[in-house]
Amino acid sequence: MTAKRKTNRPARSATSPAGEKRLKPRVKPHRPLETELAALWREVLGHQDISVHDTFVQAGGDSLAAMRITTTIRQRYKVHVPLPTLLPDGTITSLASLIKASAAKGDGKLTPIARVSCDATVPATQGQRDLWTHHQAAPHSAVYSEILPIRLQGPLRTGVLRQCIERLVARHEPLRTALLADGEQLVQRIRREAEPVLAELDLTGLSGEAERNTALAQAMRWAGGRPFDLSAGPHLRAHLIRLAAQDHLLVLSTHRAAMDGWSANVLCEELATLYRSLATGHTPRPDPLRLRFADFAAWQQQQLDEDAFAAELDYWRHNLSGVPEQLLLPTDLPRPQRPSGQGALACTSLPGKLMSQVDALARTTGVTRYMVLLAAFQLLLARYAATDDIVVGTPVSGRTHPDTQRLVGYCSNMLPMRTRIDQNESFADLLARVRTTVLDACAHQGLPFTSLLRGCGIDTRSVTPLIQVALVPEDIYGRTFSLDDHLRGALEYYDLGLAEYDLTLRLMPDPVENGLRIGAEYRTDLFRAATIERLLGHLHTLLASAAARPHAAVADLEPDPDAGPTQLREGFHQPAAGRSGEADRRTT
Missing domain, CATH: 3.30.559.10 (Chloramphenicol acetyltransferase-like domain)
Structure with missing residues (x-):
């Protein structure tokens, strides 16, 4: 990681998907606005070699980095840049042109968050x-x-x-x-x-x-x-x-x-x-x-009171129409009426060779690494839960207003990423739909999660309504920085023996092997360690198969070549259809 929070891994733009060198020449920015934008890309993405012809994904960008950049642009240039204009094919040149055009039209004017009384x-x-x-x-x-x-x-x-x-x-x-x-x-x-x-x-x-x-x-x-x-x-x-x-x-x-x-x-x-x-x-x-x-709290409440999130709520109502409120994974142990909160951590590593294949697939399909991992994870969950309608939670900063960038406090929001899997479509087609889901969800992240649920008619009284499984992006972990010339700091991750959700996969960079570490945090009142370790192995196999055969039907991509879909679920405690042991437990 660089001192600016991003993983200091080689840019994913060095070669084309086939491993050939770029055909376009390396052109450094020379116009003032392009130079400023390149500096912003370098700050967020953590490497120096930025050409005006690099697409954002080629340069190593992902959806979270894109949100950070678009928010900074809105603060600095007073224009609104939608995420799809940056992901996946936005370049320094196209971004500079968009900013100039938007500024000329006066798009994206933003009212600063007002300061409230300094009452305690x-x-x-x-x-x-x-x-x-x-x-x-x-x-x-x-x-x-x-x-x-x-x-x-x-x-x-x-x-x-x-x-x-x-x-x-x-x-x-x-x-x-x-x-x-x-x-x-x-x-x-x-x-x-x-x-x-x-x-x-x-x-x-x-x-x-x-x-x-x-x-x-x-x-x-x-x-x-x-x-x-x-x-x-x-x-x-x-x-x-x-x-x-x-x-x-x-x-x-x-x-x-x-x-x-x-x-x-x-x-x-x-x-x-x-x-x-x-x-x-x-x-x-x-x-x-x-x-x-306190200013943020007052501003958020004002937004809710004035129905400022009406357009976002309309999006979520459409997106979550008919969604199953629970993902009923088969478990080793009967689901208790009250979760214990106790958990454990199982870890695995995806080697650099596989992640290079994943990154190449991301480039050719116009998605980010995270989107590939999300699609593969959702496909695996569909196999385990015997359903084609999967919701996985993704945490985002919730800092949609530029004034909140340096704020410490709880602004974070959880986005439900819903994917309905068609077993006859190819993995590449699935990726295209996951890309749309992620970008649309990130563009509608301002509505607080509980308000989202209530507006969609989803019961909010259980501890984990709608989301029981989460996937945490990798740029949240592994930061390194210098405190002085001889003292280095690195943010690490430790197992505290706790679990908020049934299962949470945390993606962490592995700069030594240029691969990816995955930490699976799971509830020990539901799963045994061997089960989660086996699931991580299945994810590795499924991801490798999808990267090698992206145009194969997803039905043909098996997480375990020696076990059919039914065998994946054998030996588990099977939840009753449409119900779990926690369905009636509410936090009133």
């Missing part, structure tokens, strides 16, 4: 209200805890690190904000001061790698796997685990109501900037925040 009590967001409801139903569960584990390698000045954490908490109000019921309204109460305590744990005295790994796993669950009291706090916990003289693990943990994945990007960047300044004896002078999280 403000209404909660829709997302915070949802999390509060779940917390009230299971106050001792840590399933909605968020952790930011940062590996720090090099000489560390603990006192400077402590100052950095204190300054981050002082700067970002959600890290010191309580959620309280005020009559029928849930409000945020911002504490004016909070002094986070940096708890230290030394594991250097342990002998043997196995003993250290066991102690680290226990320490991680202690640091990040405990529930939070949303009313009383503390709202941020900070732990520093010493692994060796120059090897530490900083673990920042909060409830999700205070931080999401995008916030982790912001905090990592600001931590590095603060440390660099303080370690060299300078006073940090960060740019003022454009707005507070």
